[in-house]
Amino acid sequence: MKTIITSAGNKLSSQFELRFGRAEWFCLYDEESGKTSFHENMHIDDGHGAGPKAAEKAYELGAAKVISGDFGPKAKDILTQMDIQMVIVDNDNQTVKDIINMIK
Amino acid sequence: MPRRRKLRKIVAPPGFRGYKPYGFRGGRNNGHVDLLYEEYEAIKLVDYDLMNHLEASSLMGISRPTFARIYESARRKIAQALAESREIRTVYGNAYMDKTWYICNDCNARFTIPDSINHYTCAICKSENISSVTSNN
Incomplete structure (x- = not known):
């Protein structure tokens, strides 16, 4: 199963990002292989619709789970439709690696 | 009207x-x-x-x-x-x-459980000690 974790940077030591649509990077973590890859968010500066586009990106990458700090109403609708699990972690004082260690 | x-x-x-x-x-x-x-x-x-x-x-x-x-x-x-x-x-x-949101009583993470998932455990720590955010009343 693949999981997306919102990240402020493109390294495992980067800060976990609380925003979903406006996160700078998405970390894709594959539970089976234990591999991670980072995908840049192209829609971070869009005036609107960043959340839904991020949700579509999550679907394209084949994620079954998204971990972030919050989801907007539009992103929630789309992720619900696509049967993608949403997880909210409030604590922003963590790195992407910390989050991966938690779900391992 | x-x-x-x-x-x-x-x-x-x-x-x-x-x-x-x-x-x-x-x-x-x-x-x-x-x-x-x-x-x-x-x-x-x-x-x-x-x-x-x-x-x-x-x-x-x-x-x-x-x-x-x-x-x-x-x-x-x-x-x-x-x-x-x-x-x-x-x-x-x-x-x-x-009703769709659950909270984990062990690690405080909040999450949804979509239809494709049939086990009711926390998405982060896999704890079974979870409750619906509405039922803690």
């Missing part, structure tokens, strides 16, 4: 049925004010969770101006209850519960 009221989404109903003044002078019962669930939620989001109106309104699935009116009404009702020593009773109002 007036426009139909959009239902306001609330995460959890208040954990009480109402508040009563005690020891007030003046003898008789002064009556009560009805605080709607969405008004309670508005006060909680803004003054307890310290959100701004825009964030709170998107959480409740309504527009910011509508949220501001609900919040205003909530404050006035509470002020009225205090100033006139009235009872506060909570009333359902125009709300619906956000």
Whole structure:
């Protein structure tokens, strides 16, 4: 199963990002292989619709789970439709690696 | 015919049925004010969770101006209850519960469980000690 974790940077030591649509990077973590890859968010500066586009990106990458700090109403609708699990972690004082260690 | 009221989404109903003044002078019962669930939620989001109106309104699935009116009404009702020593009773109002979210009692993560997942465990720590965010009342 693949999981997306919102990240402020493109390294495992980067800060976990609380925003979903406006996160700078998405970390894709594959539970089976234990591999991670980072995908840049192209829609971070869009005036609107960043959340839904991020949700579509999550679907394209084949994620079954998204971990972030919050989801907007539009992103929630789309992720619900696509049967993608949403997880909210409030604590922003963590790195992407910390989050991966938690779900391992 | 007036426009139909959009239902306001609330995460959890208040954990009480109402508040009563005690020891007030003046003898008789002064009556009560009805605080709607969405008004309670508005006060909680803004003054307890310290959100701004825009964030709170998107959480409740309504527009910011509508949220501001609900919040205003909530404050006035509470002020009225205090100033006139009235009872506060909570009333359902125009709300619906956000049932889709769960909270883990061990690590405090909140998550949804989509139809494709059939095990009810925490998405982060795999604990089975989870509850629906609405059922902790």
